[in-house]
Amino acid sequence: MAPTRSQTEMKKEEQENSPPDRRQLKRKHVAVEVESAQLSGDKWHPPNWQEQLKNIREMRKSKDAPVDMMGCEKISDDERIDPRVRRYHVLVSLMLSAQTKDEVTAAAMSRLKARDLSIENTIKTDETEIASLIHPVGFWKRKATFIKQTSQLLHDKFNDDIPDSVEGLCSLPGVGPKMAYLAMNVAWNKVAGIGVDTHVHRISNRLGWVKRPTKQPEGTRKALEEWLPTELWGEINKLLVGFGQQTCQPVRPKCDSCLNQSICPFGRKQTGKKAT
Numbered sequence: 326m327a328p329t330r331s332q333t334e335m336k337k338e339e340q341e342n343s344p345p346d347r348r349q350l351k352r353k354h355v356a357v358e359v360e361s362a363q364l365s366g367d368k369w370h371p372p373n374w375q376e377q378l379k380n381i382r383e384m385r386k387s388k389d390a391p392v393d394m395m396g397c398e399k400i401s402d403d404e405r406i407d408p409r410v411r412r413y414h415v416l417v418s419l420m421l422s423a424q425t426k427d428e429v430t431a432a433a434m435s436r437l438k439a440r441d442l443s444i445e446n447t448i449k450t451d452e453t454e455i456a457s458l459i460h461p462v463g464f465w466k467r468k469a470t471f472i473k474q475t476s477q478l479l480h481d482k483f484n485d486d487i488p489d490s491v492e493g494l495c496s497l498p499g500v501g502p503k504m505a506y507l508a509m510n511v512a513w514n515k516v517a518g519i520g521v522d523t524h525v526h527r528i529s530n531r532l533g534w535v536k537r538p539t540k541q542p543e544g545t546r547k548a549l550e551e552w553l554p555t556e557l558w559g560e561i562n563k564l565l566v567g568f569g570q571q572t573c574q575p576v577r578p579k580c581d582s583c584l585n586q587s588i589c590p591f592g593r594k595q596t597g598k599k600a601t
Contacts, residue, residue: 370552371534373588378557380584381568390567395431397422398511398563409486410443412512413479416487416494417442419504420472424463427570433459444485447476471499491517502543510559519553520562521546524569531573531591 371377393399401414417437422430436458440446447455456469475497479485487508488494494505507520519525521542529535535548553561572579580586580595587593 368552369536371532374532374534377532377585377588381564384572384584385564385567388567390570391427392563392566392570395427396563396566397507400431400434401511412487412508413444414438414442415512416475416497416500416504416508417472419507420468420475420499421459421462423468423501423504429462433462444476444479447472448480468499474498475500487512489513489515502546506546507562510562516555516559519546519549519558521549522562522566523575524566524573525549525562527575528565528569528573531589532585533590 397415397418400418401411403411406414414434418430418434421433434442437455440450440458450473452469452473455472456466459465459469459472462468478497479487483493488496489509491502491505491509494500494508495502500508502518503520503522506518509515509517510520521529523542526539526542526545529545529549530538534553535545536551539545539548549561550558569575572583578591578595580589580592583589583592585592586596
């Protein structure tokens with residue numbers, strides 16, 4: 326006659342043979358994923374990003390967007406002038422460009438340059454006259470004040486030149502991170518980070534180039550710099566700005582003619598295409 330088992334032994338056997346609950350399964354699943362990520366050492370990358378980038382380059386190969394013809398690089402490409410004056414032109418054009426179309430910025434810069442735009446001359450010029458010259462750029466009155474204040478600081482603290490660091494540039498009135506990173510790239514030929522404006526911010530979210538949706542351009546910059554190879558940082562702003570001006574527009578984007586329509590989350594929703 327077999328010996329009778331105690332209730333404790335029966336309960337232990339039942340627990341060993343019963344399936345694990347959902348919480349246990351979830352913990353095991355997470356543990357496996359974390360372990361796999363730690364072993365591989367892989368950084369997060371958006372799916373299809375290289376193909377998306379290749380397609381955008383193809384769509385931008387004609388280089389005929391407003392940013393190509395009237396961006397800060399084009400506005401300040403006169404190598405005959407003093408390098409310090411040229412760098413100042415880059416900074417002023419970036420200050421004017423905030424929430425302003427390239428065509429309007431280029432016209433305002435032409436009027437300023439016709440008056441021999443320099444730090445010295447800006448300091449001598451009345452603020453109301455500066456405002457009149459840059460009108461109708463966005464927030465023209467405030468920008469006139471910023472340009473006047475910044476020019477005085479450049480004279481007093483930076484030897485009539487623009488700062489050669491992101492921190493120094495961001496210390497100037499009316500200069501934010503986007504302008505600072507672009508100024509470093511265009512004026513100093515140093516890639517210190519990615520310049521993210523509304524176009525780059527919008528397109529990065531539409532393509533899925535951020536781990537999770539971002540609300541502000543500065544958040545997008547940080548998200549992009551986490552994974553995008555540094556050798557692409559200098560290229561990406563102008564590439565995406567032109568793409569945003571011509572194809573991936575904020576209103577009525579041309580998803581039907583976009584080469585990324587089947588591999589872009591936003592494009593698939595707009596066109597009803599299935600992922601490929």
